[in-house]
Amino acid sequence: MSIEEFRQLRADKPPPGMSGALVALLHDAQGDWAGAHQSAQEEETPDGAWVHAYLHRKEGDLGNAAYWYHRAGRSIPKCGLEAEWEQIARELLKAYEP
Secondary structure: OOHHHHHHOOOOOOOOOOOHHHHHHHHHHOOOHHHHHHHHHHOOOHHHHHHHHHHHHHHOOHHHHHHHHHHHOOOOOOOOHHHHHHHHHHHHHHHOOO
């Protein structure tokens, strides 16, 4: 699935088998930070932690973001938020098989 196709999905009706981390990115893309945060929190995996970190970085809570990047085994990125969102989405979509 391409990034463009992914962005067209509805966060409230994700395809079967889609991870909570990807659903969180959908919520974020649709302007629903709270829904994104909830989905990321419920995904207790390194991918969920990565999205959780991104969301706290976006929120401006860099201390909390650093904690979640560490939990995800990732460095704090130097790129912009949109670039990070796309990087996460591309990586997670590679593993997603509907």
